[in-house]
Amino acid sequence: MDSSRRKFLNGLLGIFSLGGVAAVLSPLVHYLTPVKKQETAVSSVAAAKTNELTPNTAKLFKFGSKPGILIMTPGGDYRAFSAVCTHLGCTVQYSSAERHIWCACHNGHYDLNGNVISGPPPRPLEEYVCFVKGQEVYVKRREA
Amino acid sequence: MLKKINAWVEERLDLSTLRHLTLEKTVPKHRYTPLHLFGGVALFFFTVQIVTGILLLLYYKPTAGEAFKSVEFIVTQVPYGWLIRSIHSWSANLMILAIFIHMFAKYFLKAYRKPRELTWVSGFILLVLAMGFGFTGYLLPWNELAFFATGVGTESVAATPVIGHWLLLILRGGENVTGATLSRFFAIHVTVLPLVIIGILSIHLLLIQAQGMSKPIGIKEKGEIPFVPNFMLRDLMMWLGALIVLVGLATFFPWELGHAVDTFASAPAGIKPEWYFLSMYQTLKWMPPFFIGISGELIGITLISIAGALVLLVPFLDRKASREEKSPWFTIIGVLAIIFLIAITIYARFS
Numbered sequence: 001m002d003s004s005r006r007k008f009l010n011g012l013l014g015i016f017s018l019g020g021v022a023a024v025l026s027p028l029v030h031y032l033t034p035v036k037k038q039e040t041a042v043s044s045v046a047a048a049k050t051n052e053l054t055p056n057t058a059k060l061f062k063f064g065s066k067p068g069i070l071i072m073t074p075g076g077d078y079r080a081f082s083a084v085c086t087h088l089g090c091t092v093q094y095s096s097a098e099r100h101i102w103c104a105c106h107n108g109h110y111d112l113n114g115n116v117i118s119g120p121p122p123r124p125l126e127e128y129v130c131f132v133k134g135q136e137v138y139v140k141r142r143e144a
Numbered sequence: 145m146l147k148k149i150n151a152w153v154e155e156r157l158d159l160s161t162l163r164h165l166t167l168e169k170t171v172p173k174h175r176y177t178p179l180h181l182f183g184g185v186a187l188f189f190f191t192v193q194i195v196t197g198i199l200l201l202l203y204y205k206p207t208a209g210e211a212f213k214s215v216e217f218i219v220t221q222v223p224y225g226w227l228i229r230s231i232h233s234w235s236a237n238l239m240i241l242a243i244f245i246h247m248f249a250k251y252f253l254k255a256y257r258k259p260r261e262l263t264w265v266s267g268f269i270l271l272v273l274a275m276g277f278g279f280t281g282y283l284l285p286w287n288e289l290a291f292f293a294t295g296v297g298t299e300s301v302a303a304t305p306v307i308g309h310w311l312l313l314i315l316r317g318g319e320n321v322t323g324a325t326l327s328r329f330f331a332i333h334v335t336v337l338p339l340v341i342i343g344i345l346s347i348h349l350l351l352i353q354a355q356g357m358s359k360p361i362g363i364k365e366k367g368e369i370p371f372v373p374n375f376m377l378r379d380l381m382m383w384l385g386a387l388i389v390l391v392g393l394a395t396f397f398p399w400e401l402g403h404a405v406d407t408f409a410s411a412p413a414g415i416k417p418e419w420y421f422l423s424m425y426q427t428l429k430w431m432p433p434f435f436i437g438i439s440g441e442l443i444g445i446t447l448i449s450i451a452g453a454l455v456l457l458v459p460f461l462d463r464k465a466s467r468e469e470k471s472p473w474f475t476i477i478g479v480l481a482i483i484f485l486i487a488i489t490i491y492a493r494f495s
Contacts, residue, residue, distance in 0.1 A: 033314065090296060
């Protein structure tokens with residue numbers, strides 16, 4: 001009888017202790033998890049002036065909180081992609097010499113359609129739609 | 145006067161244990177005894193880190209808007225600020241180098257064997273913590289290289305199954321590397337890591353005091369040398385040498401400040417992490433995008449974790465050494481590990 005009462009009390013103590021630990025950990029974990037900020041979803045941005053780029057050059061632009069890259073291909077077309085490398089998130093750049101997109105961090109290469117040519121990136125770059133309106137080149141997300 | 149003070153303290157506190165530790169402690173004497181000195185060297189650099197770190201705190205401002213400017217102010221305006229900052233950066237690197245030498249020395253002497261398994265485990269944790277110091281401290285000047293290095297380092301964490309993305313958020317303080325990341329890294333660098341490292345270091349040193357220094361298996365030379373003053377003087381000579389090397393490097397090769405972060409700029413060509421992360425960096429670089437449907441990042445992180453776990457568990461894997469028998473396979477593996485680490489680091493640095 002004594003032993004079963006002891007077992008019961010020990011069990012109860014264990015449950016209360018677990019509850020105590022959870023009561024400390026839960027607010028701590030919530031405190032450490034960053035607060036989600038309400039970001040206005042960017043649908044399109046003016047990425048450059050029409051006279052800003054020459055063939056075989058590129059520029060980076062802000063697309064919401066992430067960088068994007070606008071390229072004028074050697075043929076004179078505009079192409080735009082997310083500039084975030086799909087490998088480990090570095091910001092890519094345009095290599096005029098190689099005429100394709102390159103990430104300096106782990107030597108990832110993408111072609112002018114955003115597809116991976118070589119290196120460790122697992123996925124193509126997200127491609128945006130470009131259009132010229134007045135004196136500016138606009139970039140917008142592809143509609144799903 | 146000194147005797148009076150001694151007697152006054154003695155009347156109130158029992159100092160016999162302390163006296164035993166300092167006066168009766170001995171160190172085994174054999175041809176490898178000098179290899180025992182590198183732990184002390186690492187401790188010396190750690191002390192330098194604490195002192196210079198406190199000095200840097202007097203001027204450093206941990207916000208995205210001011211971090212770079214404050215470090216620039218330290219190195220250009222504050223008298224000897226460049227030296228303090230340079231010593232802090234060089235000493236961090238030399239501390240990790242000393243820990244590596246210390247760890248490999250203990251590995252080849254099989255000092256991890258029974259009954260010193262926990263000393264090895266605590267030492268391994270100290271190495272990981274020292275690298276954590278390096279990783280978090282690297283971001284604090286808020287320069288271009290640090291920004292991308294932190295981006296890559298924290299993005300790698302995201303490859304962890306199930307909780308990866310949550311860990312990334314906790315580390316970065318959001319989806320991207322921003323001022324919130326800087327605040328978190330600063331807090332970890334100056335409060336969390338020092339507290340944890342001092343705790344683990346105390347355990348490490350306590351274990352060494354309690355068990356004494358190990359003697360290599362099958363060593364013929366016999367005898368012991370007193371810790372005070374013989375070994376302590378050797379320690380001091382090493383520390384003096386370490387100080388000369390540190391000050392020389394910090395003076396003649398002042399640590400660069402780099403360029404301020406532009407969060408919307410491309411990663412610069414030739415971007416590389418610190419030398420002690422190069423082997424991991426190259427492993428991630430070599431990984432294919434996918435292998436049998438598993439992402440290369442995950443494979444890379446898993447391989448690095450397995451390697452770390454194997455090093456941690458060495459005392460429990462080397463059964464022969466625990467029976468005081470020679471274990472040449474572990475020596476060969478150690479030599480191969482050193483060759484591999486040096487080769488991959490040089491390749492990553494210059495490729």
